[in-house]
Amino acid sequence: SSTMSLSEAEVQSARGAWEKIYVDAEDNGTTVLVRMFTEHPDTKSYFTHFKGMDSAEEMKQSDQVRGHAKKVFSAINNMVQHLDNSEAFLGIVTPLGKKHATQLKIDPKNFRIICDIILQLMEEKFGGDCKASFEKVTNEICTHLNNIYKEEGW
Numbered sequence: 001s002s003t004m005s006l007s008e009a010e011v012q013s014a015r016g017a018w019e020k021i022y023v024d025a026e027d028n029g030t031t032v033l034v035r036m037f038t039e040h041p042d043t044k045s046y047f048t049h050f051k052g053m054d055s056a057e058e059m060k061q062s063d064q065v066r067g068h069a070k071k072v073f074s075a076i077n078n079m080v081q082h083l084d085n086s087e088a089f090l091g092i093v094t095p096l097g098k099k100h101a102t103q104l105k106i107d108p109k110n111f112r113i114i115c116d117i118i119l120q121l122m123e124e125k126f127g128g129d130c131k132a133s134f135e136k137v138t139n140e141i142c143t144h145l146n147n148i149y150k151e152e153g154w
Helices: 008-022 025-039 041-046 056-061 063-081 086-103 109-126 128-151
Strands: none
Touching (some): 008 063
């Protein structure tokens, strides 16, 4: 049965949309993070390595930024592969949410920011249909992360 509120068809089209952007995971992920750090400079404060970087160019070249970009995109990729299996999906989202809530103490609004920038990039590169078919997935991810944060007392 499909996870949560996505139909089988929605899962398939979301996967198709995600594949387009995941092909260049490191570059696209880096674009997403650099945009986030540039448009929401407070998000940089969580990353000691990135704090001193002001120019987008500098961030794009940074191994740390690129490395984290790959991590973010592979985590999302993992979730996308398990959209049709609630248990497996939650098995990925839950520890990730807990770590960000308890150890890293990342404000949960940052997940929404990242998701919105991913959607924006999808629309720019592949058009509105691509964005639309992935929007529900980002809502699922953010909803589950927010629930985990609530459980952790945020």
